Amino acid sequence: MHLLLASVETWIAWAIVTLVILIGMVWIRKDQKRQIRRALHSTESSLKEHSRKEAEVLTRSARMLTREETKRLRDDLENTIGAESEEIRQREKRLEERESLLDRQLQTVLENESRLKQERADFEIFKDDLKKRESATKKLAEKYKDELSIKSKLSEDQAKEKFFDLIRDEHQIEASQIGKSILNEAKDNAEGDARRLIGIAIQRYAGEHTYESTTATVSLGGDEDIKGRIIGREGRNVRAFEAATGVTVLIDDTPNSVVLSAFDPVKREIARESMNRLVKDGRIHPTRIEEIVKKVSEENTYNMANLGEEAASKAGVISLNKEILGMLGKLRYRSSYSQNVLAHSVEVANLMGLLAGEMGLDIAKAKRIGLLHDIGKAMSQEVDGPHAIVGGDFIKRNGEPEDVVNGVSSHHGEVPYNYIWGILVSAADAISASRPGARSETMSTYLKRLSNLEKIGKSFEAVEKCYAVQAGREVRILVNPSKVTDEESYDLARKIARKIEDELQYPGHIRVTMVRENRFVEYAK
Structure with missing residues (x-):
C-alpha cells in the first residue's frame, strides 16, 4: 500500500514538474514572440525612416541632375545655333564674293567680245589689203619673170635646173668631205667587230662555200648495176x-659515181669509206650497211687519234692528252x-717556234699553243661560242x-691578251693564211668573180676602164x-x-682603187 502511494506521489511530482516546465516553455515562447514583434516593429520603423531619408536624398539628387542636364542642353543648343549662324554668315559672304567675281568675269567677257569684234573688222580690212x-x-x-626669161633666154624649168645645179655644185664638196669623215669614223669603230664576227661564222660553220667543200664522190668501178643495189627495193x-x-646520197645520171653530201666533214668521210667498202663487197642491205658504218666509225676514231699524234710529232709537241689528240685529228x-x-x-x-726563237721565248710552249690554236674548229657545231674560246675551254x-x-x-681577240702568246698566234695565223697558194677557190668561181667585179665597175657612167687584179682582191678603176x-671620185669609189x-659573195676584202688623172702633152720644136 505504502509502495503504491509512494509510486503515485512520484508520478504526481513528475507530472507537476512536467506541467511547470510546459508552462515555462509556453511563457518563454510568448515572450520570444513579443520580442520578435517588437524587433520587427522597430526594424520596420527604422526601414521606413531610412527609406524616407533615402527618397529625400534621391529627390534632391534628381533635382540637381535635372538642373545640370537642362543647363548642359541649353549650352549645347546655344553653341550649335551659334556655329550654324557663323556658317550661314560665311556662306553668305562666299556667295557675295562669287557674285562679285561673276560680275567681273562677265565684264571681262563683254570687253573681250568687243575687242574681238574690232580685231575681226581690222582683220577683214587687212585681208582685203593683203589680197x-x-x-x-x-x-x-x-x-x-618674163623680163628675166627674155634677157637670159631660159625657160622657167631651165632656170630652176640651173639654179639647183649651182647650189649642188657649191655644196657637193662639203657634203663629200662630211660623208668621208663619217664613214672613216664608222669604219674605225665597226670594221674590227664586223671582221671578227664574220670570220667566226665562216670558220665555225661548214656552210656552202663551194660545192666541193661539202661533197664527196665515190667511184663505182664501172658497174652500173651497183646503183640499183645502192638504192634498194623502194x-x-x-x-x-x-x-x-647522217649524209645525203645523190644518185643521178652521172656514170660510175655517187655523190655524198654533208656539212660535217667527219660524217662525210665515214660515209665515203663505208660506201667504198659496200661497193667492193657487193652485199648491200640494211643490216650490212649498219655493220660497215659501225666498223668504219670505230676505225675512224682510232685513225683520228693517230692523225693527232702524227701532227703533234711533225710539230715537235709532246705529252698531249689523248682527248686532245683525238680532237686534233678531227681537224x-x-x-x-x-x-x-x-x-x-x-x-x-712551226711559225710560232721560229718567232719564239727570234724573241728568246719558250719554243716548246710556243709550238704547243700554235698546234692547238684552232682545235675549237673540230668541236661539234652544237657548241656555242667562237672557236678560239671553245678550244680554250x-x-x-x-x-x-x-x-x-x-x-x-x-688569238682572235675575243678575250684579253694576258700573255704574249695570243699576239704571236695571231701573227703566225695571219702569215699561214695569207701565204700565196694557201687558200684557193675553184677556177670557175674565181673567173666568175673577176668578171662580175669588172662588170660592176664598168656599170657607172664616168668609168672608162676597170681591171680586177691581185686575184680578185682589188679593183682598179x-x-x-x-x-x-677629185671629191666626186671618192663618192664614186664608195658607191x-x-x-x-x-x-x-667573196672571202676577205676587195680593195677599190680609183684613178683620176689629167695628162697634158706639148712638144718643143
Missing part, C-alpha cells in the same frame, strides 16, 4: 645508209677555203696550263677626169664598193 598686195605682187613677179638501202651515216677533215686546218695548225706551230678541261689556254682563247672631180658588197 590686193598679193595680186599686185603676182603681176609684178610675172612681169619680172629505196630502203639508200634510206638505211643515210640514217646510219684533218676540216678546211678553210681549201686550206686543211690540221696542216694549217702544224704550219702555225676544251684544253683547259684536259689539264693545259693557264698561259696555253689564254694563248688559244685570245680609171675614170674620165672631165666627168668627175662601187657598196654595189660589190650587195651583189657579190
Whole structure:
C-alpha cells in the first residue's frame, strides 16, 4: 500500500514538474514572440525612416541632375545655333564674293567680245589689203619673170635646173668631205667587230662555200648495176645508209659515181669509206650497211687519234692528252677555203717556234699553243661560242696550263691578251693564211668573180676602164677626169664598193682603187 502511494506521489511530482516546465516553455515562447514583434516593429520603423531619408536624398539628387542636364542642353543648343549662324554668315559672304567675281568675269567677257569684234573688222580690212598686195605682187613677179626669161633666154624649168645645179655644185664638196669623215669614223669603230664576227661564222660553220667543200664522190668501178643495189627495193638501202651515216646520197645520171653530201666533214668521210667498202663487197642491205658504218666509225676514231699524234710529232709537241689528240685529228677533215686546218695548225706551230726563237721565248710552249690554236674548229657545231674560246675551254678541261689556254682563247681577240702568246698566234695565223697558194677557190668561181667585179665597175657612167687584179682582191678603176672631180671620185669609189658588197659573195676584202688623172702633152720644136 505504502509502495503504491509512494509510486503515485512520484508520478504526481513528475507530472507537476512536467506541467511547470510546459508552462515555462509556453511563457518563454510568448515572450520570444513579443520580442520578435517588437524587433520587427522597430526594424520596420527604422526601414521606413531610412527609406524616407533615402527618397529625400534621391529627390534632391534628381533635382540637381535635372538642373545640370537642362543647363548642359541649353549650352549645347546655344553653341550649335551659334556655329550654324557663323556658317550661314560665311556662306553668305562666299556667295557675295562669287557674285562679285561673276560680275567681273562677265565684264571681262563683254570687253573681250568687243575687242574681238574690232580685231575681226581690222582683220577683214587687212585681208582685203593683203589680197590686193598679193595680186599686185603676182603681176609684178610675172612681169619680172618674163623680163628675166627674155634677157637670159631660159625657160622657167631651165632656170630652176640651173639654179639647183649651182647650189649642188657649191655644196657637193662639203657634203663629200662630211660623208668621208663619217664613214672613216664608222669604219674605225665597226670594221674590227664586223671582221671578227664574220670570220667566226665562216670558220665555225661548214656552210656552202663551194660545192666541193661539202661533197664527196665515190667511184663505182664501172658497174652500173651497183646503183640499183645502192638504192634498194623502194629505196630502203639508200634510206638505211643515210640514217646510219647522217649524209645525203645523190644518185643521178652521172656514170660510175655517187655523190655524198654533208656539212660535217667527219660524217662525210665515214660515209665515203663505208660506201667504198659496200661497193667492193657487193652485199648491200640494211643490216650490212649498219655493220660497215659501225666498223668504219670505230676505225675512224682510232685513225683520228693517230692523225693527232702524227701532227703533234711533225710539230715537235709532246705529252698531249689523248682527248686532245683525238680532237686534233678531227681537224684533218676540216678546211678553210681549201686550206686543211690540221696542216694549217702544224704550219702555225712551226711559225710560232721560229718567232719564239727570234724573241728568246719558250719554243716548246710556243709550238704547243700554235698546234692547238684552232682545235675549237673540230668541236661539234652544237657548241656555242667562237672557236678560239671553245678550244680554250676544251684544253683547259684536259689539264693545259693557264698561259696555253689564254694563248688559244685570245688569238682572235675575243678575250684579253694576258700573255704574249695570243699576239704571236695571231701573227703566225695571219702569215699561214695569207701565204700565196694557201687558200684557193675553184677556177670557175674565181673567173666568175673577176668578171662580175669588172662588170660592176664598168656599170657607172664616168668609168672608162676597170681591171680586177691581185686575184680578185682589188679593183682598179680609171675614170674620165672631165666627168668627175677629185671629191666626186671618192663618192664614186664608195658607191662601187657598196654595189660589190650587195651583189657579190667573196672571202676577205676587195680593195677599190680609183684613178683620176689629167695628162697634158706639148712638144718643143
